Amino acid sequence: MERPIGVFDSGVGGLTVVKQLSKILPNEQLIYFGDTARIPYGTKSKRLIQQFALEDALFLLQFNIKFLVVACNTASSSALEILIQRLTIPVEGVVEPGAQTAVQKTRNGRIGIIGTSATIKSSSYTKSILKLMPEAEVFGQPCPLLVPLVEEGWLDDEVTKMTLKKYLAPLMEQKVDTIILGCTHYPLLEKAIQQIVGPQVTLIDSGKETARVVKERLAALKLVNAGPKPNEDLYFVSDSARQFSQVGSRFLEKQLENVQRIDFDEFLIKHSDAPLLKNLEVLHEE
Known part of the structure; x- marks a missing residue:
């Protein structure tokens, strides 16, 4: 099926997921939306994160996407359920795949998670891990300065190294043997983190695991594009395209061009009566 895959994040971090998707699904067109005007999501309330996620999804739906990837740990933690409820296409976040791999890799059952304040507060990774491994001990560490x-x-x-040492120290005191990089920005710090925690600690890149799960689900749903890639990937942002291109090129490890800035406020006003955005008052804080 030639329809594209939609991917969104609060900013540029989701490009680490795009990078992994492009590697294992080279024939799929990806359409990315980075809500850079409203970054960071990690400090927002759960209700606001849910609203933003629905609005981001609405933007991508206009491209007739066949699958939605929530390439944002904060949105995956706080808004995945409402997205699955309201959308008619399959949705995948980054939390479940990362949790599953952590459970498979841990040797002593002591698992650490680093992420934004909202991701850690949501306990989404902890809940997912304990569902799979009730005897596991899970330790969350918010790292708001890393993004x-x-x-x-x-x-x-x-x-950055000093900041990492301070954030990682409590996890090392708990003798974790596995750490989930619970933010899509963190794979860029993987080398520095590994140097601090040592080779005995396994780092889990939730973006890489998410790409693997997306490939499996596309195959199971018979949504894989069997032919050549139909069109080039598209990148949209709600703030500066130039800044996004500069930073995004580091994330993708290649020159990022043709980034388009859209007037997201205007888009939302124009689509304010969309069914997807109705009854936002049912969204809740906790």
Whole structure:
């Protein structure tokens, strides 16, 4: 099926998922939306994250997508359920695939999670892990400073290394043997994190695991594009296209061109009566 796959994130981090999807699904067209005008999602309330996720999905639906990937840990933690309820196409987030792999990889049942404040507060990874492995001990560590450091490109900077050491210290004290990189920005810090925690700790890239699950689900649903890639990937943002291209090129490890900035406020006003956005008052805080 030649219809594209839609991918959204609050910003540029979801491009780590796009990178993995492109590797294992080279014949699929990807349409990406980065809601850069409203980043970060990680500090917002659950209700607002749910609203933003529905609005992001609405933008991508206009391209007749066949599958939606929520390439944002915060939105996956807080809004996946409402997206699955309201959409008629399959949806995959980044939490479940990462949790499943962590359970498979851990040797001592002590699993750490690093992520945004909202992701850690939601306990989404913890719930998913305990459902699969009730005896597991799970330790969450919010790391709110890492996203801006990654977006600044400070991957090997001493400030970043010091910040990582401070965030990772409580997890190492708990003797975790597996850590989930619970934010799509964090794979860019994987090398630095591995140096700090040592080779005995397994790092789980939830974006990589999500791409694998998406491929499996597409095959099971008979939605795989069997022919050549129908069109080039498209990238849309709600704020500066130039800034996104600069930072995004680091994430994809190739030049990112043809990024289009859209007036998202205008789009939402124009589609304010869309059924997907009705009854937002039923969204809840916790």
